[in-house]
Amino acid sequence: MTAEPFRSRTFTPIAPADRPRKTRRGVRVVVTDGTAVLLFADTDPGVPGSRWWVTPGGGMDPGETEIETALRELAEETGFHARAEDLVGPLMRRVAAHGYSDQICEQTETFYLLRVPQFTLDTSGHTAEEQVTLAGHAWIPLASLADVPEPIWPQQLATLASCGNDPERWPGDVGWVEESTVAIGP
Template sequence: MTSEPFRTRTFAAVPAHLRPHKTRRGVRVVVTDGASVLLFHDTDPGVPGSRWWITPGGGMDPGETEAQTAVRELAEETGLIAEESALIGPVMRRVVLHGYSDQVCEQTESFYVLRAERFEVDISGHTADEQQTIAGHAWLPLDELDRQSEPVWPAGLAALVASAPDPQSWPGDIGLVEESTVPVSPPRPLP
């Protein structure tokens, strides 16, 4: 598959082997008040009933640093205005494959942690795509993340928050992971 630039999605399901493959760099921000974490309930409109939880964040714009992307994405997605100096990290880096019904997104991403008092989330800055896919948001208790009925991405989010105060315990570069509603590689037929 060739890499294509990001553009507005159609959300129409495409056969797995025909989905376009897109690549980008991104930054995610784990916003925590110490007991809970702010997450968005995401969906794939091409897979009715699909739901999972994600942290705020998104793709880097040309010329941006990771910290600039983090504070811009927080402002756009949550309404929170944060200072770059308040970010902890990057606490983790990875390459993630997201298999959606209409595309495959390969994102090289960095995670930062931001400690903040709970605030009222403002989603007025969401993009058209986010308005279609984001089904809500919540402050979920850290000790309940592993018991959610839908996946929480990234896996091990509570441990990531717990590691933030100590740079020696940060996971660092964890390599390639997959978080998909439609697997990136379809299963091979049995002979």
């Protein structure tokens, strides 16, 4: 018997108290050309109509450094191959609790900045889960971020995209935040 492919699973929300919890470390990359920022439209298949915007990035593999994770995730999700010296940061650290319809993921995240000209994405490296949950991508003008009707995570994105090489402007450690399609608790 073979496992059912992720793409064909039926998503049924799990009661908040019964959702499995996982923890992990992750790295995200704020990709900007100075006028716009690259974001992915993400969804929760168990919550029809859900949609929010996130930066490229994801969980660290065993033995990886933050920089290795950032470069790997960027290449897998966008097709862009950056070098370690192209990344600025870490700009911000936080613990983000993501409540989804089927799980709760608490991720200790670090954010880096990458300034590059806009490029055409190659999403062929997306995982099976990303193929189901990601609903597109866009270079969103920095001046228009406040006008986007869906949530943009992290909330500090405009600051991160514009703080450049000045550590005085980097948010640093911002603590714990919740970013959920299904609230974590009462």
